[in-house]
Amino acid sequence: MIRATMQGMDAITHPPAPINEPNLTYAPGSPEREALLAEIDTQQRRPRALRAHIGGRRRNGGGEERTVVQPHDHQHVLGTFRNATTKDAEAAIKAASAAAPGWRALPYDERAAVLLRAAELLAGPWRQRLNAATMLGQSKTAFQAEIDAACELIDFWRFNVHYGRQILAEQPIANSAGIWNRTDHRPLEGFVYAITPFNFSAIAGNLPTAPALMGNTVLWKPSSSQQLAASLTMELLEEAGLPPGVINMLPGDGIAVSEVALAHPDLAGIHFTGSTGTFHGLWREVGANIAGYRGYPRIVGETGGKDFVIAHPSADPDVVRVALLRGAFEYQGQKCSAASRAYIARSVWEQMGEQLLADVDALPMGDVRDLANFMGAVIDERAFATHKAAIRRARRTRSLQVVAGGQCDDSVGWFVRPTVVLGSDPRDAMFSTEYFGPILVVHVYDDAQFEKVVRQAESAAPYALTGAVIARDRAAITWASEELRFAAGNFYVNDKPTGAVVGQQPFGGGRASGTNDKAGAASNLLRWTSPRSIKETLVPPTDHRYPHME
Numbered sequence: 001m002i003r004a005t006m007q008g009m010d011a012i013t014h015p016p017a018p019i020n021e022p023n024l025t026y027a028p029g030s031p032e033r034e035a036l037l038a039e040i041d042t043q044q045r046r047p048r049a050l051r052a053h054i055g056g057r058r059r060n061g062g063g064e065e066r067t068v069v070q071p072h073d074h075q076h077v078l079g080t081f082r083n084a085t086t087k088d089a090e091a092a093i094k095a096a097s098a099a100a101p102g103w104r105a106l107p108y109d110e111r112a113a114v115l116l117r118a119a120e121l122l123a124g125p126w127r128q129r130l131n132a133a134t135m136l137g138q139s140k141t142a143f144q145a146e147i148d149a150a151c152e153l154i155d156f157w158r159f160n161v162h163y164g165r166q167i168l169a170e171q172p173i174a175n176s177a178g179i180w181n182r183t184d185h186r187p188l189e190g191f192v193y194a195i196t197p198f199n200f201s202a203i204a205g206n207l208p209t210a211p212a213l214m215g216n217t218v219l220w221k222p223s224s225s226q227q228l229a230a231s232l233t234m235e236l237l238e239e240a241g242l243p244p245g246v247i248n249m250l251p252g253d254g255i256a257v258s259e260v261a262l263a264h265p266d267l268a269g270i271h272f273t274g275s276t277g278t279f280h281g282l283w284r285e286v287g288a289n290i291a292g293y294r295g296y297p298r299i300v301g302e303t304g305g306k307d308f309v310i311a312h313p314s315a316d317p318d319v320v321r322v323a324l325l326r327g328a329f330e331y332q333g334q335k336c337s338a339a340s341r342a343y344i345a346r347s348v349w350e351q352m353g354e355q356l357l358a359d360v361d362a363l364p365m366g367d368v369r370d371l372a373n374f375m376g377a378v379i380d381e382r383a384f385a386t387h388k389a390a391i392r393r394a395r396r397t398r399s400l401q402v403v404a405g406g407q408c409d410d411s412v413g414w415f416v417r418p419t420v421v422l423g424s425d426p427r428d429a430m431f432s433t434e435y436f437g438p439i440l441v442v443h444v445y446d447d448a449q450f451e452k453v454v455r456q457a458e459s460a461a462p463y464a465l466t467g468a469v470i471a472r473d474r475a476a477i478t479w480a481s482e483e484l485r486f487a488a489g490n491f492y493v494n495d496k497p498t499g500a501v502v503g504q505q506p507f508g509g510g511r512a513s514g515t516n517d518k519a520g521a522a523s524n525l526l527r528w529t530s531p532r533s534i535k536e537t538l539v540p541p542t543d544h545r546y547p548h549m550e
């Protein structure tokens with residue numbers, strides 16, 4: 001247990017400067033490839049019991065048993081867990097409350113040291129453990145696992161320490177004579193409820209730890225499909241020295257957990273990433289319970305997207321082709337940032353369309369344990385059914401034409417071939433619905449219609465997460481950038497709309513895509529603090545009369 005009051009060092013310190021973790025290549029013959037393959041072998045040997053972590057203890061949840069399987073080989077069970085119950089949620093909130101006084105009394109540098117140590121452990125001995133779990137459980141290729149579970153999570157932990165210090169350094173700039181003004185960046189009063197998605201192990205690791213860094217204690221509900229990597233992340237944090245009860249992890253669908261957490265008077269914040277629909281439900285519940293909370297809960301949510309690529313007639317056709325291949329189909333299009341609608345000038349399409357379709361049909365897809373594959377399977381049966389239905393609808397719709405891919409096969413894994421659909425009507429639902437998978441709809445427009453197409457694309461979907469403009473004409477870039485100013489929180493010029501790097505392109509979107517607090521940035525950490533202004537009068541007055549009264 002941590003003591004409630006702590007003696008910190010008296011020092012203004014200089015922690016290691018944050019640097020982006022370099023990506024390893026996993027090329028044939030590389031030591032990292034060998035280590036990864038060995039770890040994959042170990043992790044798939046027998047199913048692990050994936051327990052809840054409450055107050056530093058591993059416990060079996062009280063609900064029904066569920067399994068975590070390999071999406072590309074869905075008969076292969078990686079682990080089992082029990083769905084968390086209302087009782088588990090109550091115990092986790094109790095543990096978070098018990099840990100809160102000690103954790104927030106620990107000086108910032110000491111809390112930060114836990115995350116810096118976690119980052120170094122992940123860069124070193126834990127790297128392949130988390131990468132292998134992310135490959136097996138979430139069907140990521142070695143490269144996609146490396147940029148997520150290793151590099152991005154390491155970056156979140158390193159950069160957040162830096163941004164948190166910037167927040168602490170934010171102090172009043174004026175003091176009247178004889179006065180010392182200070183800002184105490186307190187944590188929130190109560191617990192933060194972190195709910196994380198299946199698709200990024202880095203997001204799963206960041207959402208509970210960002211509030212914890214700022215002195216909060218947390219109830220963390222990961223996605224069931226990401227539970228293997230989430231369990232390892234908890235173990236890594238514990239090895240890094242995270243005290244018991246600071247983060248309490250409950251597996252399962254979250255229904256029972258929300259029943260307790262969203263009605264609890266100590267709910268101080270929600271840190272969510274996932275679909276827009278789920279976020280609406282959580283917000284509605286908070287609204288309904290608003291009079292019952294001790295304070296107003298902070299609600300931070302990064303949600304869905306329908307991300308665009310717009311190619312101007314001056315675009316380099318090869319740049320467009322590669323941006324679409326990688327932007328739409330890496331990780332099976334299961335990135336919130338994935339390009340899922342494209343608007344291509346006819347003259348550009350004529351130069352690259354045929355090659356794009358041939359490249360798409362040639363993308364190697366299959367079991368991610370075979371490192372020759374570019375893509376794996378979609379996450380689960382539900383995602384598979386959604387894509388199959390969308391492709392079937394496309395085949396039946398007059399304005400849509402499936403021109404690449406379109407095959408779905410769930411006999412071994414939930415495989416959906418990367419699919420390109422040509423859409424002559426940019427108002428079709430395919431241009432506004434997030435399927436969250438490997439379907440790209442393309443509208444080929446007459447070169448003279450660039451401005452009209454940009455204006456239509458600007459608000460064709462309710463989302464505003466990522467978008468890209470590809471052009472060589474500077475005036476076109478400038479015009480489109482202005483016209484699309486509110487259409488994307490992350491805007492790319494001559495690049496794919498995916499792959500934001502912590503510390504370089506802070507990530508998040510507006511409209512139905514989220515509260516745009518930007519993960520891995522000071523603006524996000526700020527949401528987990530509640531500043532207290534302290535005025536100290538060094539020599540206080542002892543006479544109440546105004547000078548003009550004399």
Ligand SMILES: NC(=O)c1ccc[n+]([C@@H]2O[C@H](COP(=O)([O-])OP(=O)(O)OC[C@H]3O[C@@H](n4cnc5c(N)ncnc54)[C@H](O)[C@@H]3O)[C@@H](O)[C@H]2O)c1
Pocket residue numbers: 195196197198199200203221222223224252253254255257258273274275276278279281302303304305335336337434436465507508509513514
């Ligand atoms: N904007 C971003 O930064 C970003 C990043 C990643 C993913 N996403 C979005 O996430 C979605 C895909 O992820 P997903 O399928 O895991 O999303 P999801 O909304 O289905 O699930 C997200 C999390 O919410 C949980 N959940 C659902 N209902 C709940 C409830 N009542 N109480 C508590 N928890 C509950 C799920 O179990 C999961 O842990 C896509 O829409 C994608 O665009 C957005």
Ligand SMILES: N[C@@H](CCC=O)C(=O)O
Pocket residue numbers: 199200334335336337497498499500501507
């Ligand atoms: N930050 C990631 C997307 C995360 C959402 O799934 C990217 O920029 O591609």
